[in-house]
Amino acid sequence: MPAGDDGVAIVGGGLAGFTTAQELRKHGYDGRVTIIDPEGVPYDRPPLSKEYLDGSMPLEKLSFVPDSWYSDNAVELVTDRVTALRPDEGVLELAGGSTFRAGTTVLTLGGRARRLPIPGGDLPGLLQLRTxxxxxxxxxxxxxxxxxxxxxxxxxxxxxxxxxxxxxxxxxxxxxxxxxxxxxxxxxxxxxxxxxxxxxxxxxxxxxxxxxxxxxxxxxxxxxxxxxxxxxxxxxAVGIVPETHLAETAGLATDQGILVDEAHRTTNPGVYAAGDVARIRRADGTVLRRHEHWESAMHGGQNVAAAIVGKPLPEHGAAWMWSDRYGVHVEAVGDLVNGTPIVRYVDGVPVAAFRMEADGRMIGAATLDGGTAVRAARRIIDRGLVVDPIKLADPAIELKKLAR
CATH class of the missing domain: 3.50.50.60 (FAD/NAD(P)-binding domain)
Incomplete structure (x- = not known):
């Protein structure tokens, strides 16, 4: 295995880190897998501003899987913080004073809450929402x-x-x-x-x-x-600053994020990065914008695991996100910036918006309480289907019919 005898150390217990561990085991990787995070058991973040915050989701529901999953799948959890990385030696230094060896390291550190650069922006009583x-x-x-x-x-x-x-x-x-x-x-x-x-x-x-x-x-x-x-x-709540300090001190290339290739390899062959902290640099040198959404973190972890075990990278559809407010569920997929807008109205109120290329292909879609509409839109986008804009704007026509 590329990870060597010392296995894989995953630094960070968010979705990207957990997905990396989960996918390694799904691929049959039988080396040592360790998640190192000061918070211990990995858990999901989106409910922190919604169901967990209002008390409707109990603490145990935040975890991605039951605690027994880690022992059942031989995934070790280390409750500590990595303070330094020496990738050429395969050594991680921990805040507790010990060191940890790994053949491959995966950085899924996310980011820290951005502070306001104003008088009083550093007051200790100001709140943030990351953990x-x-x-x-x-x-x-x-x-x-x-x-x-x-x-x-x-x-x-x-x-x-x-x-x-x-x-x-x-x-x-x-x-x-x-x-x-x-x-x-x-x-x-x-x-x-x-x-x-x-x-x-x-x-x-x-x-x-x-x-x-x-x-x-x-x-x-x-x-x-x-x-x-x-x-x-x-x-x-003014965004995050990607946690690149560990990568920078280890000599990895960074640019408002840790630079990685499509397989999420950093500039050191023994180190990968995924999630909010990673920024993809394509083979032609183009550096993409970082994605800070749930699904992109999951996809990053999937890519890392596939690359580590030497399997083809999975194919992912158009980027997807969701949010909730005041009992309304919003979902969006693809590019909502470019293209020609097409809007669906019900009783004069917009319920869905689409972006179309000049040749009739859909490149983006968003809905409010749209049910399965965004999934249908994603199929349309991923397949490059040409859609009649008149039908697209008609709320009486189900989007899944246009995806066939």
Missing amino acids: KADADTLRGLLKPGVRLAIIGAGLIGAEVASTAVKDGATVSLIDPVPVPLVPLTGAELAVRLHAMHAAHGVDVRCAMTTAIRQSGAEYTITLNDGSSVVADAVLV
């Missing part, structure tokens, strides 16, 4: 009447706003972009999604945060339009 512990802290604060300010109206900020309102909190949502998420869902659905905040009583501020001041247990957020927001708690 189970972060969600526990935030959940303990979400009580009726509490004033929560959320800086950043992207996926995490929007989902937390929805959850917090349901829990009775008074929410202010601050973002300098008038309509967030346009690149993910298309402008038509993004407008409808963003309008849901105000419709549910959220104080929406389209402004830049310029300073945060704390006085006792109260925070004052100053905005560039001259207004301010007073809150009991502040969640900063």
